[in-house]
Amino acid sequence: MNYTIRICGEAGQGIQTTGEGFSRLFSLLGYNVFSFQDYESRIRGGHNFYQITFGTDEIYAPKKFLDLLLTFDKKGLEYKNLLRDDGIAIYDADYLKKSEHDEKFINCPFRQLLNNARLKSIFENVVSFALVANILSIDRKYVYKVIYDIFAGKPEDIIEQNIKAVDIGYDFDVKRKVNLPASDSEEKILLDGVKGVGIGAIGSGCKFYSAYPMTPSTGVFQYIGTHAEKFNIVVEQAEDELSAINMAIGASFAGVRAMTGTSGGGFALMNEALSLSGMTETPIVILLSQRPGPATGFPTRTEQGELLYAIHAGHGDFPRVVFAPGDPLECVYLTNKAFDIAEKYQIPAIVLTDQHLVDSLYSYKKDLKLKLKNKDYRLRSADFENYQDYKRHKFLDFTKKIPLIPLAVPGNSRQLVFTDSDEHDEYGHITEDGEVRKRMVERRYFWKIENIRNEISLPKIYGNSDSKIVLIGFGSNLGVLKEIANNKEISVCAIHFSELFPLPLKENSNEFLKIISRSNLTICIENNASGQFQKLVESEYGFKFSHNLRKYDGRPFNYDEVLEDIYAIL
Amino acid sequence: MLSYKDFDNGTVPAWCPGCGNFAILDAFKKALLELGIEPYEITLVSGIGQSSKLPHYLKCNGFNGLHGRSLPVATGISVANHKQKVIIFGGDGDTYGEGGNHLLHAFRRNPNIKLFVHNNAVYGLTKGQASPTTEFGRRTKAQPFGSLSEPLNPIAFAIAMNCSFVARSFSGSPEHLKNIMKMAINHEGFALVDILQICVSFNKVNNFEWYKKRIYEFNADYDLSDKLKAFEKSQEFDERIPLGVFYSNSRPTFEKNIPVIKDKTLVSMQNFPDITSLIC
Numbered sequence: 001m002n003y004t005i006r007i008c009g010e011a012g013q014g015i016q017t018t019g020e021g022f023s024r025l026f027s028l029l030g031y032n033v034f035s036f037q038d039y040e041s042r043i044r045g046g047h048n049f050y051q052i053t054f055g056t057d058e059i060y061a062p063k064k065f066l067d068l069l070l071t072f073d074k075k076g077l078e079y080k081n082l083l084r085d086d087g088i089a090i091y092d093a094d095y096l097k098k099s100e101h102d103e104k105f106i107n108c109p110f111r112q113l114l115n116n117a118r119l120k121s122i123f124e125n126v127v128s129f130a131l132v133a134n135i136l137s138i139d140r141k142y143v144y145k146v147i148y149d150i151f152a153g154k155p156e157d158i159i160e161q162n163i164k165a166v167d168i169g170y171d172f173d174v175k176r177k178v179n180l181p182a183s184d185s186e187e188k189i190l191l192d193g194v195k196g197v198g199i200g201a202i203g204s205g206c207k208f209y210s211a212y213p214m215t216p217s218t219g220v221f222q223y224i225g226t227h228a229e230k231f232n233i234v235v236e237q238a239e240d241e242l243s244a245i246n247m248a249i250g251a252s253f254a255g256v257r258a259m260t261g262t263s264g265g266g267f268a269l270m271n272e273a274l275s276l277s278g279m280t281e282t283p284i285v286i287l288l289s290q291r292p293g294p295a296t297g298f299p300t301r302t303e304q305g306e307l308l309y310a311i312h313a314g315h316g317d318f319p320r321v322v323f324a325p326g327d328p329l330e331c332v333y334l335t336n337k338a339f340d341i342a343e344k345y346q347i348p349a350i351v352l353t354d355q356h357l358v359d360s361l362y363s364y365k366k367d368l369k370l371k372l373k374n375k376d377y378r379l380r381s382a383d384f385e386n387y388q389d390y391k392r393h394k395f396l397d398f399t400k401k402i403p404l405i406p407l408a409v410p411g412n413s414r415q416l417v418f419t420d421s422d423e424h425d426e427y428g429h430i431t432e433d434g435e436v437r438k439r440m441v442e443r444r445y446f447w448k449i450e451n452i453r454n455e456i457s458l459p460k461i462y463g464n465s466d467s468k469i470v471l472i473g474f475g476s477n478l479g480v481l482k483e484i485a486n487n488k489e490i491s492v493c494a495i496h497f498s499e500l501f502p503l504p505l506k507e508n509s510n511e512f513l514k515i516i517s518r519s520n521l522t523i524c525i526e527n528n529a530s531g532q533f534q535k536l537v538e539s540e541y542g543f544k545f546s547h548n549l550r551k552y553d554g555r556p557f558n559y560d561e562v563l564e565d566i567y568a569i570l
Numbered sequence: 571m572l573s574y575k576d577f578d579n580g581t582v583p584a585w586c587p588g589c590g591n592f593a594i595l596d597a598f599k600k601a602l603l604e605l606g607i608e609p610y611e612i613t614l615v616s617g618i619g620q621s622s623k624l625p626h627y628l629k630c631n632g633f634n635g636l637h638g639r640s641l642p643v644a645t646g647i648s649v650a651n652h653k654q655k656v657i658i659f660g661g662d663g664d665t666y667g668e669g670g671n672h673l674l675h676a677f678r679r680n681p682n683i684k685l686f687v688h689n690n691a692v693y694g695l696t697k698g699q700a701s702p703t704t705e706f707g708r709r710t711k712a713q714p715f716g717s718l719s720e721p722l723n724p725i726a727f728a729i730a731m732n733c734s735f736v737a738r739s740f741s742g743s744p745e746h747l748k749n750i751m752k753m754a755i756n757h758e759g760f761a762l763v764d765i766l767q768i769c770v771s772f773n774k775v776n777n778f779e780w781y782k783k784r785i786y787e788f789n790a791d792y793d794l795s796d797k798l799k800a801f802e803k804s805q806e807f808d809e810r811i812p813l814g815v816f817y818s819n820s821r822p823t824f825e826k827n828i829p830v831i832k833d834k835t836l837v838s839m840q841n842f843p844d845i846t847s848l849i850c
Binding site: 189191195198199202203204205207208210227228229231232233234236238239240242243244246247248249250251252253254255256257258272273276280368370372374376378380409410411412413414415416417418419420421422428429430 | 579581584608609610611613615618623625626629630631632633634635636639641642643644645646647648649650651653654671672674675828829830831836837839840841842843845848849850
């Protein structure tokens, strides 16, 4: 069973807060929860919605059809077409100055009720929250708990007014009630992509985060900022993205793990320094949180349009890794892996997310324990003294698997550490020597590419691997792939890639290659117009997809439409 | 006991014979020697330009990065390890042109970084184009109608932005230059030293004789934290060019303002924290 609620209204009407309140309530009751947001690039006005699906099934993707619609603006009334037959819509006819005669609609005069109770209209969210909880036959003590959690630390009178508003919502006679099936009653925890990347970074020992605010990457910047004092992290708002990445490179050179985050436009500005990281072999992790482009594009919406850019950005030959986590937990682990690989191979690592992933909440079991890989690859103090003639860029035989000379922390010993964006010798000093250049390219490019590829994990396979229908995607489409693989109507095999560059070795990808080679219906699904993922996979593995699903309206795929699209292909 | 050769890394500089950069390098080595700073205690940062090659000709830790980006790199280094002495060498193009935005914000942040600008009023590495400090009207191959922008006055700009140490010296006055460098290194906060420098190959106007006729060393007869007096002094740059410290103040550094690194360097805190508390 799953149940979908959409809350809509103008920016500034507290849609997000109410949505989060519902997400907390349902996770508190032990349901699985998935929620996502749709909002415009403006502070007040416009039209936003927040959609929550909860239930006893596992849920990872947006749903097209609604069980309950709660709207604070007229635009929201248009979603009545998406309501299921037994669906319910709630609105305030007085406030919207519009009457709906469909029996699905419940008119609740929120503002009038609040006025009668001498409460401000800002509490209409809370009233509606309680009203919906009552319709869903949820005991009001749970709503109280969510209110206490949200307003923890706020003055007594504010909490009191909120509780009063809850009672107004519960006492409204709704006539219709929904009885939900029992949950497993074990409280869930909620994570979104922002928290996922943030937790991954903090847990990986990130000590310096510099960024210029840009949607949708700003959430991670702020999350790390909020926890900076507790975890001894320096967070700096740079004057521009050029500065942000150069600062992070400086901090990394000086000996701490450093990260920067941005979206497409900012990443474009960072390209020169991405090459700098490659050339000076200074590790850095870059969060590239995609939004639809080109240029400033669709600032608050979603797209997967920067995959090939992430892979090819920067001038000259140098390796990097590009990871695109599929859900918040993968955000934690792949941010951790990005730090590990960046440090181990002295390269830039890119974590590719998008608005849909960073703004979506997923529920997890309460006893979630994270195991991160953390190894310090740097030479510090005493161990640095053992290198009597420290060569930061020592030549490597790229046909052998000997490890790189570790990075040394400048000032930790009398040994000197030097590097240069110009071609340099083993000590990091400028050179014009062709032979040295050749050997540096072999160290910096061939040796690293060869070795990094062995670290890349294979794609994950869901559903029936014998199915003739194979759906392949990457990044934030993990949710929709998993749900399609779990559907009970048709048998589908879904394959999800989250480690995209370099792609896993051909000889190790047998299972994936076997599955696609015996299927004549291979569908590539991605949120962009040009089929970037399809191009990458086809060129790397030398096969052709038979079909593709591409969505580029700035909105994520939802479960129902993908299923409809698969039927259309069949 | 430190000696001059402790700073010499044996590389022959790729500068034109007679270039002002040699004198700047020499003055810097002498300043370090007199201050007793060892090579491993400093990290030199530079961008692109003939000036920016300087860190390659001296024993030190160093990061020679991109054109105009030395300030952000240096800021990252200084925040990560505020025990290191972080010093930048850049040119007028690197610092005032390509890196202009970073300079503006370095003034605001006040990191404990010393910025030594080799200001020869011309682009040397790219062979003779106008720079942000080239005088109005000077013709070059790239400026066929003459430089049509007013030259930047870095001293006035720095004072206006409350830069915590603002000085000017000249590559042809080695003793003065060395002493100004020492003062800048000892100053706690962001220090800009604009070093007038001759370019024997591309700047035929502002040559040694031109400067010698105009420069004079001054010791401010006003309180160095007096912004208005300093600003007034900064306007002098025609027949007479003053060398010396124009302005200084002792406002807290960027690093001091960050509570996280109040007691320890960030580098010494590198660890992998327990994140259990974040999962809820």
